[in-house]
Amino acid sequence: MRKRTGTVVRTMLCASMLIAMGTGAATGAGRAPLQPKQLAGPATEFEAMRAPDPAHAAILSRSALLPVVFDASGQATLRVPVHHGRLDAMLLSGGADWSPRLVSPAGVELAQATLARGARASRLGGEHDGQAGTVVRLDGLVRGDWTLHLQARSGEGARGYLLLKGDDRLELASHQVHRRQLVGERMDIVAMLAADDGTRVALGRDAGHVRSAQLRIVAPDGTATLRPMHDDGRHGDGGAGDGRLAGGFVPDATGTWIAQVIVHGHDRLGTPFVRTAEHALPVIEAGPRLAAGTASAAYSSPGRLSVRLPLANAGKGAHYRVLAEVWGRDGKGGEVPVAWIGGMAEAGDGGLSLGLDERWIARAGALAPFELRALRIEDPDHFIPLATATRLPLSTPRLRLPRTAPARQAAIDELMTMGPRPAAADARAAATGRKLVLVHGYCSGGVWPQAQFANSATFLDANQNRSHDQFAQRIKSFGAQWNSFGTVAHSQGGAASLHLYAYYWSGLDNASGSRLMQSVGTPYQGTNLSGIIATVGNWFGVACGSNSNMTYSGASAWLAGIPTSARSKVNYYTTAFRTTNWYTNDYCNAASDLVLGDPEDGTVERAYAQLPGATNRGHTAGQCHTAGMRDPAQYRDSSRNATMSSNAAR
Template structure:
């Protein structure tokens, strides 16, 4: 039996702020390293024989440490090192430089991706109008205020618009859930005994955080407007100071989710993915019957509003219009409403669309959906020019240079800022006809070539040989994405690729036509010496990744089942797939791993796929007859709850914010870069509760107000599918995380043992 060892790793708990820049500090010098911690203190290690960039605690036996106040830790270090003012500035500048490089992956690791024309469709950027989000519920936020009738208590009221005669349910989600009580009157004004309908001790999950929730399920309701009042419970014995503090909170501290069982829904989508500061962003909304996606006049919309929370925290309410003047609403009064606003800030916007009105029988209704909208600085644009030349490093490859027009910030970040570029290559056959050659893509950076600012891609000319194609070449479906936000920065439908005749002639005559597509044609050639040869000398391991907003590694409970397990942890984090990937790659290096497989939970599965797709790492140094990437509960196509989770996190002080990569829109944009070659090496598992419908079984009852069945309490099976990958099936009675109705899917010993057995690292 093989020996089993485990290695724990904990990511940095918080980050210093230097010159306004946040980042990781993993090493300062051969004498000092700094690590921040929760609270108001900072730990400073004096390293007697330290190696810079070792993980926290790697050489505790050779380090002396002191706990210093964060407010003046730098003064202590300056004094200890006896720095003069110039050396102190250099010291802080080094910290800043390390911090901005924290998420970068060295350019030598980047794969030069390519594939045949049959895969062109996989890499077309999605149309936002096809990424519909539909809900049969409504979400609204409230703020507890001092009760005008009793200054020693808190209260807030809200209408509940009920248009179902079968059942309706509502959830009260609040960090103060234990000290408030709910009072309800129906549409006739009669008081409702909520104790009969309450399901207590529930929670709304935001990653590993659980926000206290009470669910009320009310059968056979009277249609109309009900009234919900929330009051502080006298038994909670809140003093006046505490009541005043709660009432003064700037963010909402109560959320109400209302679900209605009558088949009537709102569905919405973003107006565009070209979301730049200074550009127009917004939502499109309409209502529908579940049986028919078209608007048929069953309901009259009387109010249509888009509520936006800006990155700065400011809020804006925008009236959505059905006047036929917007390109996405070509006909007035057709039931399609559009709301837009000019984006005044960069960052993550939280958007809620609300449609209210009356059904044909006069019954009122309200439905809402929630979205995350990323807005970025437009760092560069494609000029429409492109040129090529022989590769400077690899024989039989042609470098393709996309000429761009960068702004000042992009120029300053040349070589540091990473972009994802893509193009379809067409050539000319001997008959003079245009023929498809291949798609090319990958991560790249801004660099100057022949006096022009360019982004470099690479084409293995064996693709041209397979297509019997030569110059002139044309590029189509060309675009550049920001991998930190997934937002397309620039697109061109077509551009001519200038190719020197001597280069074209050489490739056409010198490159042999291959009979099969090789890995090198698909991924490029790994830099010499970057990866060790497959041998007994390679240090192998199985890396286990957590997901979004995790406080612990969920695989740690099954350490006895994983061979050579390495448990990554970056606690309470909400970061992009690209940022997450950089941390995981660095984690592998810090543990000396030269060959590894990955098992990922939730977002961790997307991250593992991202690494395999874009970067040469230890994943590429294993036998692919076994499994490189396996995942459980991963929302490869996003999750409906992403917008709700973002609002909950903000309102209730959860450390994690919105994550566009996990939204339906962000995930689809991310998927446009994942190659068929990568997908073939991904094996994914899903779980769900046993029975269908809201009133069957469940993993998280509050999440059932938002998610579609089947789901695992966070990830819907509908959106867990990764086309082209290996679907290993859905197991019932396992949920996404701990403290749900059934056990965490990461603790299934049978599946864990099977994944360990099949991992390519074993």
């Protein structure tokens, strides 16, 4: 069984690199009014709502995805490191026959019969978003660099990938320096080795020797270029020769760019290795910027302030995710944290407006002058910062706040944390009834057996790729048929349901029952498959395309804006493959097993399916993410489905 050391490695990375550097279907017809909530929370949540450190979302890779490019004669040769006498690999050929030949370090070719016995057809990714290929598992090989010879037939695919699983004890840790993913702005990637021998974790040059390191950049049109990664102390890589690597590029077009770190070298025992890390990076045009001046607050209703942010270049009607901290002063001029405010906000008349309940100011005992801190305005689909301010003065009207002890100790209510509910007419009061909505996941369809859920309806947006925000709005529109609804969701559907409840008013806010949102197999903290599939799909094409919300960095950025109060409404389950014995490496899917760390369900690692602040309802072994994997699909557990149905809010 593989040991996941992600928490330890990420903690060390942060320190080290900072020092160095119904029965109906969802139709989607016409966008319904957004009806965003005016979010706010206590100062104790400041840290959770701030932009995350990219090192906390580092990719920890024990695998290598190597591009295969054939020469004019249709031949390709790759060096394949073998550790502990075992080779686990996958040829992603786009369906072409590459006639593989494997030659030992001593020049002896492996018998074709042996190679054939270790090969099986598999698929990397899901039914609609994956890529077919051949998985090869061989034991009893000599340790060292083997050579893989491939021959493409005339008229067949001239490129593809080789996916290799490496030694579990050596990882490549890689992350972005920042998330300003805008056209024309430089993007940098840093990486280093991390070794775990069971007693300690070593980083950089203490983990192994890097012989070569490159940054392979694949543009949205599929054009690939190679750039060097540096360890010379002059490129934001820390000290010269310390094993920290850095490289970057400047994107010149919108779309998903792939930044793939490729590292060759030797581990501490002298065994050759190759590792890669795949960063799928959506790049967008520059958006609004903060105009000169200050933010201003004015009363919008008794006890409610509208905080206006002056913007330039904001598209009218466009909406953005906005988060900021409110600070004031005490009677002696000392700084006083008041509350964070934010949510989704629509642009109009040269600015954005956020809501602030004056009771937050009363609870903090704060006085003018006020200011906003850690302000960030992000696009709603990828959560890429478009405009930021470390500190921005906030002018306020003359406040008439009670300064008594009861005012400072008053309970926090819905109006303070989510703002006023929409008027009855705006909330589609004509809708009646209660329902449990069954939600599928990314690039999927109606997976839930509806007959196992009482008073339920199936949301269907089959085989589509939506951001969490787009997905959430479709759930909202579908659920508007009823006055109230709860959700049971699979995979990305769980994140989309949480996104809906966190940012927009909907029937979720009218539901009653013990469990408002329930999910199974949701990658709340992302999955490494997202970057791998995006890289493969850039060449071969996939039906659904890449989804940045489910990469490690994208999920981390999304979570940094989800309030604790919203997370507490989620009940979630995780599953993994069935373990048959102690000495074999079990799996749900032979292809994804090359990439994911145990335990995992074929798509999501258990460690990254956790949602801090929510209720974990348990883990089940012997169930996989979807149908077609080795164990039964996690959404077909009739016992768990009955439990979710009986406890669901509606």
